[in-house]
Amino acid sequence: MNKTLYRLAYRNIIKYKKHYIFVSLIILFISIFYSTYTIVQTSYFQVNRLWNEQEYGSWYFYGQIAEPEKFDKVAYHYEEDNGFQYTYLYLQGVNEDGYNVAYADKEFNELCKVDLIEGHFPSHKNEIVVSQELLNEEKYQLGNTVQMMTTLLEMQEYKIVGVVHNSQENYFADIYTNINSKYERVTLFCDRSLSIESGEEFYSHIPIKLLYNDQGQVDVNKYGYDHSMYMLKYLEAQFDLAVLLQLLVITSLVLIAFASASLKQRSHEFALLRGLGMTSKQLMLMNLYEYAICVFLSIVLGTLMALFVSYGIMFVIKYFKDIFIIIISPLQLCINAAVVLICIIMTLLYPISKSSRHAMSGTFDSYRFQYIQIRYRRLHYQNKWRLAWRELKVNKKIHILFIVALCFHTSFILMNMMAQNYNNQKKDITYIGLDKTKKLSILTDYHFHSLELNNIYYTHSKSEVDIVYKDTEAYVDDVYTCDDDLLKKSRIEGRFPMNDYEILIHNNPQLYLTYNNGYHEILDIQLSIGDSFQLNGQDVTVVGIVQPAEILKYNDPVDGLFNFERYYLSTYTGIYVTPSLYQTINGVYEQDYIDIYYQTEKEKNIMISQILNQYPELLNNIEDKNSIEIYSGSNARSFAESSIHSYVLYASMSICIFLCYFINKNEMFNRRNDYALCQLIGMTKRDLLNKQIAKGIIIFVLVISIQTFFVIMECTYLENWTIPYMEFIILSLFVFVICLLIYVTPLYFVLKHKPLDNLRKID
Incomplete structure (x- = not known):
C-alpha cells in the first residue's frame, strides 16, 4: 500500500507542481540561509579573531593584581585544551613629562602585540625602548640619551636602543626599561576572563582591581576574544539557536497558512478518494509523502548549495582580511539538516491531518457566500x-x-x-565608588609610637606554614597575628579566642600541596568553625570567622555628582593566631605591616607627611589602599541588543x-x-x-x-x-x-x- 501511496504522492507533485515548487523554494532558501549562516559565522569568527590577534594581541582581560607570585601557583586552574596565556606589566610610575614607565618581558610583548620596529630590546639597566608615538612627539632618535626619573626610579641617563609599536592606546606604557626589581603596581594581562568574587581572584584570594570604561563596564580588550572554549561554544550555540528559532517560527507560520489554503482547494479530490475507499490515515500519509519528498530534496540540495555559497563569501572576505579560513563540519551540517527536516515535517502535520479528517465534511454542499x-x-x-x-x-x-x-x-x-x-x-553624571577600604599600608617592622596617628594597627605574617588536616600534609599561605583592637572592632562569627590553641580564619584560607617538581595543588578544603588540625605541629581549633566591620555612607547628588563612600576595617585572607602562638610558628617568609585608616584626602596627606619627615626611607614602602574609581559618562549599566x-x-x-x-x-x-x-x-x-x-x-x-x-x-x-x-x-x-x-x-x-x-x- 505504501508503494501505491508513493505513486499517488509523486503524481500529485507533478499535478500541483506550481504549489510544490513554491514550497520547495521556501525550504531551499531556509536551508541555504541557515547552513550558510552556520558555516560563515564559524569561519568568519576565526578569520576576524586571527586578524585581530595579529593586529591587537591575543589578550582579553586585564586588571591590577596585588601578588603575582601567588597567582602563578593557581594559574593552572584556567588551563583548558588550548592552554592559558597570561603575563604581567610592572608599572614603575610616571616621569616628569607625564609618560608611563614600565618593565615588560618577552611574554608580554607577544601576548599584547608590542612589536619592535627598530633597534633591539634593552639588555642593560641603563637602556630603554620607547613607543613610536613618544618618538614622534619628542623628536627622539635611536641612540639618543635622555635623563629620566619617576617616583621609584632615581634620576639617571638612559639610552634609547629600540622603538616599539603599541597595538592599542591607553593600555600599555610609553617607555620600557630593563629594571625588574622596582615597581609600584602590577597589571595582569590574560587571554580569558578570571573568576573574581568580591574583588578577589577565586582560587588564590588575591585582590584584583578591575578597571572600567566610560560606560561603567569592566574594561576588556575590545578587539580581543575570551579564549575559554566553553564560553566560545556557548556563544556560538546561542547565536545558532536564535537564528534557527527565528527561521523555524517564520517558516512554520508560512507553511501552515500556505498548506492549509492549498489543501482546502483539493477538498473535492480528497472527498472522492475517501469515497473510493481510502482511509483518513492513508490520505494523511499520501499528503505527508508529498511534502516529505519536497522537503527532503530541498534540504539536501540547500545544504550542498550552502557549501558553495559559503566558499564564495569567505573568498570575498579574503580580499579584505587577507586571510582565508572555511570551517565545514559534516556532522554539524547533518544535524542542522535533520533538525530543520523534523521541525518542518512536524509543522505540516497539523494542516495535513486536519484536511484528511474533514475530507467528507460538507464537501459537496451547495455554495455559500462566505463573506x-x-x-x-x-x-x-x-x-x-x-x-x-x-x-x-x-x-x-x-x-x-x-x-x-x-x-x-x-x-x-x-x-x-x-x-x-x-x-x-x-549624561554629565560622575560616579565615585570605593572598592574596599581607605587605608595606608606600609611594609615595615618599624613602630610609629612617637607619631600621633589614629586608627593605626600592626599586623605580622608568616608564609607557607605547615599544616596537617585530617592526615593530609599541606601548607597554608599566610598566618597572621595583629592588634586585638583590630579584631575586636571587626565582626566575629563565632567567638573571640580565649586560649593559644584557638584561632580565627578570614575569607577561607587556601591549603596547598607541593610536589617535588615545584607544582602546587589547591586542596578542596573549606575550613569552618569547629575544625581541628595541626598548625606547625601544634593542635589548634577554629572558633570564629573574621567579618570586616563595614560602614556605608551615601550622599545625595550635588551638582550632578554622586558620592558613594564606604570605609571599613579590613583584614588579610588567612589564619589569625594569638601573639604567643605566633612566636612559636616557623614560616618560609615573614613580613610586618602597618595599616593606618583614614577618611579624607587631607587626613591622608598629613599622615604621609608625618611619616616621611621622620622615616624618609619608607617612601617606596607606602601603598595607598584607597581604590577610588571615577567613572564619567553613561549614568547606568548598558543593555545588550537582542x-x-x-x-x-x-x-x-x-x-x-x-x-x-x-x-x-x-x-x-x-x-x-x-x-x-x-x-x-x-x-x-x-x-x-x-x-x-x-x-x-x-x-x-x-x-x-x-x-x-x-x-x-x-x-x-x-x-x-x-x-x-x-x-x-x-x-x-x-x-x-x-x-x-x-x-x-x-x-x-x-x-x-x-x-x-x-x-x-x-x-
Whole structure:
C-alpha cells in the first residue's frame, strides 16, 4: 500500500507542481540561509579573531593584581585544551613629562602585540625602548640619551636602543626599561576572563582591581576574544539557536497558512478518494509523502548549495582580511539538516491531518457566500468596516500570520534601536565608588609610637606554614597575628579566642600541596568553625570567622555628582593566631605591616607627611589602599541588543512581506467568485477598494497596538522612557504602506480578470 501511496504522492507533485515548487523554494532558501549562516559565522569568527590577534594581541582581560607570585601557583586552574596565556606589566610610575614607565618581558610583548620596529630590546639597566608615538612627539632618535626619573626610579641617563609599536592606546606604557626589581603596581594581562568574587581572584584570594570604561563596564580588550572554549561554544550555540528559532517560527507560520489554503482547494479530490475507499490515515500519509519528498530534496540540495555559497563569501572576505579560513563540519551540517527536516515535517502535520479528517465534511454542499451572507435589500445596513472585519475573521489564519510576522520583526527592530540609543546616551553624571577600604599600608617592622596617628594597627605574617588536616600534609599561605583592637572592632562569627590553641580564619584560607617538581595543588578544603588540625605541629581549633566591620555612607547628588563612600576595617585572607602562638610558628617568609585608616584626602596627606619627615626611607614602602574609581559618562549599566541582529530582521521581514503578499493574492484569486457576488448585489469597484483599505487599516491598528505594548515592556525593562519617536513614526508609516499594498494591490489583479463575467454556478 505504501508503494501505491508513493505513486499517488509523486503524481500529485507533478499535478500541483506550481504549489510544490513554491514550497520547495521556501525550504531551499531556509536551508541555504541557515547552513550558510552556520558555516560563515564559524569561519568568519576565526578569520576576524586571527586578524585581530595579529593586529591587537591575543589578550582579553586585564586588571591590577596585588601578588603575582601567588597567582602563578593557581594559574593552572584556567588551563583548558588550548592552554592559558597570561603575563604581567610592572608599572614603575610616571616621569616628569607625564609618560608611563614600565618593565615588560618577552611574554608580554607577544601576548599584547608590542612589536619592535627598530633597534633591539634593552639588555642593560641603563637602556630603554620607547613607543613610536613618544618618538614622534619628542623628536627622539635611536641612540639618543635622555635623563629620566619617576617616583621609584632615581634620576639617571638612559639610552634609547629600540622603538616599539603599541597595538592599542591607553593600555600599555610609553617607555620600557630593563629594571625588574622596582615597581609600584602590577597589571595582569590574560587571554580569558578570571573568576573574581568580591574583588578577589577565586582560587588564590588575591585582590584584583578591575578597571572600567566610560560606560561603567569592566574594561576588556575590545578587539580581543575570551579564549575559554566553553564560553566560545556557548556563544556560538546561542547565536545558532536564535537564528534557527527565528527561521523555524517564520517558516512554520508560512507553511501552515500556505498548506492549509492549498489543501482546502483539493477538498473535492480528497472527498472522492475517501469515497473510493481510502482511509483518513492513508490520505494523511499520501499528503505527508508529498511534502516529505519536497522537503527532503530541498534540504539536501540547500545544504550542498550552502557549501558553495559559503566558499564564495569567505573568498570575498579574503580580499579584505587577507586571510582565508572555511570551517565545514559534516556532522554539524547533518544535524542542522535533520533538525530543520523534523521541525518542518512536524509543522505540516497539523494542516495535513486536519484536511484528511474533514475530507467528507460538507464537501459537496451547495455554495455559500462566505463573506457577508446578506440579501441585497439589507445591504444599506452594512458598511465597509463591518464587511472588512467579517472577511478578516473568515480567513483568519492568513491574517494572523501577517500580524505575527509584522509584530515580530518591527518589535525586535524597535527594541534593538531602544537598547542602542540607551547605551549611546551620554549624561554629565560622575560616579565615585570605593572598592574596599581607605587605608595606608606600609611594609615595615618599624613602630610609629612617637607619631600621633589614629586608627593605626600592626599586623605580622608568616608564609607557607605547615599544616596537617585530617592526615593530609599541606601548607597554608599566610598566618597572621595583629592588634586585638583590630579584631575586636571587626565582626566575629563565632567567638573571640580565649586560649593559644584557638584561632580565627578570614575569607577561607587556601591549603596547598607541593610536589617535588615545584607544582602546587589547591586542596578542596573549606575550613569552618569547629575544625581541628595541626598548625606547625601544634593542635589548634577554629572558633570564629573574621567579618570586616563595614560602614556605608551615601550622599545625595550635588551638582550632578554622586558620592558613594564606604570605609571599613579590613583584614588579610588567612589564619589569625594569638601573639604567643605566633612566636612559636616557623614560616618560609615573614613580613610586618602597618595599616593606618583614614577618611579624607587631607587626613591622608598629613599622615604621609608625618611619616616621611621622620622615616624618609619608607617612601617606596607606602601603598595607598584607597581604590577610588571615577567613572564619567553613561549614568547606568548598558543593555545588550537582542540576539537577532537588525540586518537579519530586515532581510527576514522583507521575505515575510513577500510571502504574505503572495499568499493573500493567491487566496483572493481562489475566492474571486465571492468578489463577483459582491459586484452582483450592487457593490462598485470603489466599494471593494474601500473594503480592502479598511482591512489594511484594521491590520495596521492591531500591529501598532501590539508593537506599542512591546515598546512599553522594553522601557520598563530599561527603566528609561526615552522612546525613539522618529524611528517609531517612520516604522509605523512603513507598516501602514505595507498593509495597504498587501490588501489593495491583489484586488487590481482580481478585478482585471472581470470575475462577474466569468462567474460560474457551483452546485
